[in-house]
């Protein structure tokens with residue numbers, strides 16, 4: 001049995017800091033540690049829990065120093081480490097940012113924060129596929145989080161749509177829970193790392209390639225997923241009780257855009273190698289930059305962003 | 317060895333020293349044929365040992381105290397001042413995994429006899445003048461669930477007509493099935509209004525108000 005960890009979400013307050021970090025995922029937490037150690041004042045604000053998407057990662061096998069660790073545990077270690085240095089304000093969504101007297105004012109759920117610099121470590125959110133049935137059957141068999149909902153399908157059959165790394169990890173996790181997953185991948189080959197391919201084969205998880213999902217169907221609950229076999233053009237279906245969707249991520253960059261930050265055509269924040277955006281004193285790190293979608297890289301980018309902010313803010 | 321690690325204990329002690337004010341009661345209701353009752357009791361005891369302001373009691377689920385607090389299932393954990401909060405801030409099933417932190421936050425709020433919401437939400441909460449029961453179905457591995465649980469509990473702290481009840485879906489599968497719970501957090505208000513997801517207070521309260529209006 002696992003016992004979660006604790007931190008009373010910070011209280012309502014107004015605060016002035018050198019650098020405000022939005023997002024307490026791996027990127028933001030790492031940025032927080034580096035910011036304080038460099039000598040700046042900082043706060044990390046997150047609308048959910050510290051840990052970010054890493055909390056949803058069932059099992060992480062590629063973070064240096066850990067041969068294998070649950071995402072939840074790794075997130076806990078990150079958070080405990082960061083807490084030693086920096087205030088983390090959880091369940092506190094930043095809703096607007098304005099400029100006032102040359103400083104940024106972040107208007108959040110629990111207060112207003114004035115900062116000389118901002119690091120966007122806002123990560124991503126799950127992408128939807130946009131096929132009929134997806135919205136209608138959300139919560140009735142359609143889900144985007146295996147660690148949250150996988151349990152409900154023990155002894156049942158589910159489809160995992162998307163065979164990239166997240167989808168592969170999700171399918172492996174489900175199989176270990178006692179669920180029978182079938183992966184549906186759009187592309188003609190395995191889209192996940194070789195390490196995951198090997199586990200998928202070894203565990204006998206069905207991985208269908210060239211499958212274009214066209215519908216999730218069922219009366220009041222998921223009953224089947226319909227797809228087009230892109231090689232034969234044939235319409236096929238898999239009878240399932242649930243569907244987990246892992247077709248990619250959408251960057252959370254609206255607030256950044258609002259203050260003039262450039263993004264690419266998919267919405268990822270454009271950054272220089274030192275994590276500067278086009279707007280002075282505004283930096284971005286982690287998945288929101290679209291560079292890799294990996295915890296270790298997010299953490300590294302967070303560190304870089306804080307160091308660059310220090311350079312721009314303190315050494316000029 | 318206990319359930320809470322030494323490092324976590326130390327951290328919790330520090331938090332309790334900082335924030336606990338008045339007495340808080342941590343009540344665990346247990347019964348027969350209950351897989352997690354022993355764990356609930358042990359966990360409750362371990363938490364209570366960390367600070368003098370926390371008072372631990374174990375009661376049978378079919379006894380007088382259970383009636384008094386409106387508890388029907390085992391295990392149920394109630395965080396209360398023993399008076400005005402009654403049994404309205406409760407966990408049906410073990411507050412483990414991510415929900416452990418919800419319980420700690422509840423202990424702090426109950427000890428401070430208050431909870432934080434914006435003025436706008438406070439005003440809407442004041443309208444609720446009939447009993448409203450908010451049930452939040454969760455799994456312990458759901459990182460988004462504590463937010464939904466805590467919102468229900470904060471509302472319950474601020475309004476005497478509100479019951480905030482976490483239900484651990486894995487321990488009570490029939491219950492979860494009855495309401496077709498397949499994604500968590502799944503919030504059910506007065507066994508009528510339902511929604512899925514961890515919404516901010518401003519949206520959450522709208523569903524509560526909707527359920528309350530339907531009672532008129």
Ligand SMILES: Cc1cc2nc3c(=O)[nH]c(=O)nc-3n(C[C@H](O)[C@H](O)[C@H](O)COP(=O)(O)OP(=O)(O)OC[C@H]3O[C@@H](n4cnc5c(N)ncnc54)[C@H](O)[C@@H]3O)c2cc1C
Pocket residue numbers: 022023024025026027028045046047048049050051052053054055056057058059060061062063092093094095121122123124165166167169170252255285286287288292293294295296298
């Ligand atoms: C199923 C699954 C398995 C995975 N497995 C692995 C793995 O094995 N190895 C690996 O390296 N990676 C894995 N990943 C990817 C990994 O989780 C991410 O790369 C990593 O979490 C990115 O970190 P981040 O800090 O950039 O963003 P995130 O972790 O997404 O954190 C961003 C944070 O910003 C917050 N936020 C956003 N907007 C606001 C706002 N307006 N106000 C306040 N807060 C805001 C969010 O709440 C969130 O907490 C997996 C992902 C999934 C879904």
